[in-house]
Structures are given as structure tokens and as C-alpha cells.
Amino acid sequence: MEIKLSAPITKEKLAALKAGDRVLLTGTVYTARDQAHKRICEALTRGEDAPFELEGAIIYYVGPSPAPPGRPIGSAGPTTSYRMDPYAPALLDLGQAAMIGKGPRNEEVKKAIVRNGAVYFAAIGGAAALISKSVKSAEVIAYDDLGAEAVRRLEVEDMPLIVAIDSRGCDLYERD
Amino acid sequence: MRELDVKEITEAIAGLSKETNVSLSEDVKSRICMMRMKETDEGAKSILETIEKNIKIAGEEDIPLCQDTGLACVFLDIGQDVHLVGGSLKDAVNEGVRRGYTEGYLRKSVVTDPIRRGNTGDNTPARIIYDIVPGDKVTITFAPKGFGSENMSRIAMLPPAAGEEGVKDFIVDAVRQAGGNPCPPVVVGVGIGSTFDGAALMAKKALLLPLDEHHEDPYYAAMEDELLERINKLGVGPQGFGGDTTAIGLRINTAPTHIAGMPVAVNINCHVARHKSVTL
Ligand code: SF4
Secondary structure, three states: OEEEEEOOOOHHHHHOOOOOOEEEEEEEEEEOOHHHHHHHHHHHHOOOOOOOOOOOOEEEOOOOOOOOOOOOOOOOOOOEHHHHOOOHHHHHHOOOOEEEEEOOOOHHHHHHHHHHOOEEEEOOOOOHHHHHOOEEEEEEEEOHHHHHHOEEEEEEEEEEEEEEEOOOOOEHHHOO | OEEEEHHHHHHHHHHHHHHHHHOOOHHHHHHHHHHHHHOOOHHHHHHHHHHHHHHHHHHHHOOOOOOOOOEEEEEEEEEOOEEEEOOOHHHHHHHHHHHHHHHOOOOOOOEEEOOOEEEOOOOOOOEEEEEEEOOOOEEEEEEEEOHHHHOOOEEEEEOHHHHHHHHHHHHHHHHHHHOOOOOOOEEEEEEEEEOHHHHHHHHHHHOOOOOOOOOOOHHHHHHHHHHHHHHHOOOOOHHHOOOOOOEEEEEEEEEEEOOOOEEEEEEEEOOOOOOEEEEO
16 A cells, blocks of 8 residues: 655654655655755855755655656756765754655764654665656756756656654654 | 678777767666565655656657766687677777767767866776677677766775675775765675775676576685675665665675685665677
8 A cells, every 4th residue: 555645744644654654755855965965054154045944845865867858857867875874964054854765864863853754765776777667857956067966856646655664753664 | 710890890989979878778777677576665666656757758759768868898808719890990999979868869978087177078088998708799888887886996905814794895885985975776786806096896797697596616606695785785875865775786806816815895776777799
């Protein structure tokens, strides 16, 4: 059974999700991976704003392939999340609601998830052609010079996800 | 002496860049299918089904299997009776990558400098491995390598006293530690022997070997099977969420080494195990 989850993503909606749940997400998602996280955090340290509203934001760790003619985006599967671990807690504390990536997270991130009632979703690594079909539009909104690593605003419809770490800290990577 | 214009190599590589990124070889696909049928965990089975669906969509719609279209690894087996004409071989290879990745809407994932970063914008340079072989042909093997799995690769300079068990434990442990990071189910390439760099290159080349064949030495052939079985008992499972399918294949390359050493390298690839060869 898949749970339909639509924007806006409230803390109440997130609290209802349990690790292992399959979710179909519809709404706005922002892309950011290694270099974009570095720049966002540097901007915040300088007292500047992030390139999008962090409160309630869902960040997808992805560097899509270029969009061929007639498509909003190229293939768009998740990148490995642990590389974003150094940045994630600060962003969650500033209101980020959820992350989408793949692979386990460290203790710091898990604590920040619980502290803020956030959720970590996993998308299936390598299923990038399939995932791209749920992306209805994509627009670069910051750091264009980073190419694949630029920050994009995506509108997604029924994006297939798995709850990897829920708001209580239950972690699907540590099931036994 | 046979002459071969390097422009033909450029053409071939441009074509291979696109082909390898949208479709997988039969041995890889049949292993995924076989493992899905044997999988006893429902969640794991459904992830494997999604992976198979992805392969189908990529093929039908002619789009990359994965957004990480890799660092271009190009293996050139150059016949010693071939005379390459028409310019620099290295430039010809990189031109092929540049064209293939630009015209094929593939992701440019290469940075100029490892520390200071900065995207090169065209996915060059390729990592080129040259081997001189008998004959008058050139065989090109193109293998785009994703770094989610590359980052989980390991090497150890084991003491000879570690013996067979030490080698096997190191290999299994590398896959265990990689966990859900390298997009399991993975393909494991192992290099045992040679030097530090030699073991690593053998491991990378092991990722090019067919998954439905074995090492020619029965001792290592049995080890391939045993290791695959041990790895699939780890319970990592597809995407690291548990199950019987942690690896779809494991191949070993071996070479003589020094009396004081026993190098072992483990190169991890994801289920998007891309490679294809052409002979010119
Ligand atoms: S490890 Fe493989 S499947 Fe995963 S993102 Fe990288 S290339 Fe794609």
C-alpha cells in the first residue's frame, strides 16, 4: 500500500509516517547536493538567505542528467546522502521538513530529525529513468554555474519514495 | 602494418557513451531477474521489480538508466600491429567522450581539480587504460563509473599470513561496510595480487567480466561462488533495506605478487553495471 502525500507537507502529516512506508509524493521539491549545500550553509553563515524558503522545504539530493528536448528533466535518481550529513542538521533546525536521498545517515542527522519532527525519505538509487517520469517541471533557481549541482525547483507528482528514517528516529537501515 | 584513423575511435566512443548509459548487457539483466525470483523478502522483491522497470523505461524512452552517467573509463586493447593515424589517440578518446556526453544529454560529472573542484563541462578527461596486445585490431571497452559505488571501494595490503581467510573476510567486509550507500544490489570486482596499483586495476577490470562465467582457475572459481553466497547472507539487501540480494555478481582477477605481500582490492559497482566493447 502506498501513502499519498501532498504539499504542503506539515509536521502532522510527517508524524503519521513510519519507517518502511511507501509514499507517493506530490508537490514542490528543491534539489541540492554537495556544492549547493556548501554554498547554502556559507550564505546562512554570512547572514544571507537560502535560495528558497527553508521552512517546510523538501530537499532532494540529486544532480539530474540534462533534459533532452521535450522533457522537463533528464534522469533524476538520488545521490548518496551521507555526504550531506555535515550540513543537514543546521538546515533541519531552520525548518527543513524532509530530505530525499539514498543510504544511511549519521547520528547527528538522526537526532536533528527527531528534534524537528522531520523525515528522511529514500528514493531508489539507480531507478533514475523511472523517477524522472514523476517530475512535471524543473527550473534552476540558484547556482546555475554548478551545472548538474545547481539548485532547481521541481514539481513532482506521485514520486515513489520509502520512509527511511521517520520522525521518531526509526531507521530502516538498522532494522533487524 | 594496418592503419587505423583515430577518428574511428572517436566515433565509436561517442556511440558507446550513449549506448552504455541507456542499456545493460544481458548477463546483468538476467542476474537481476534471477535474484528477484529467488528473493524471499517482499520489500526487497518490490525494489528489484522497480529496478527492472527502470531498465525497461530507460530502453524504451532512450534516456539514461541513472542520472550519474559516470566518469568515463575507457579500456583500449591495442594490437601491436596497428598503426594509429590522424592525430593523438588520447585527444581522440576525449573528443568521443565530449561528443557522446554533450549530444547524448548525459550528465557532466567531472571536476578539473580534486580539491578545488570546478566542473570541466564536458565530462572529460576520460580515465584511459592502455594495453598492448597481439594482432592488428583495437578493442575499446567503455565503462561509465558512478561514484556512489566507487566511493565504497577498498584496498588492503594484507600480510601473506592473513591467508585465504584474511582475503575473503576483507572482501565480504568491504561490501558489509558499504551497506546501503552504493545502490545495492552491487556487482563486486576483486583484484588479488600484483602491486598496490595493479590490484586496484585488476579489481576495476573484474567489473568488466561476464557475470555468467568464472575464473579459469577452479580454486578462484569456487571462491567467486563462495564469496557471493557469503555477501548475500549479509542481509544488506536492495538499497540497504534488507533481503537476500546484496550482490548480483562477483568476479575475481588474480596475478603473481611479491614474497612479502598480498594486495587485495575491492571495486564496487552498483546494479547499473554498465560496459560494452567494440572491436575496430
Ligand atoms: S551508484 Fe550507480 S545506481 Fe547509484 S547513483 Fe551512482 S551510478 Fe547510479
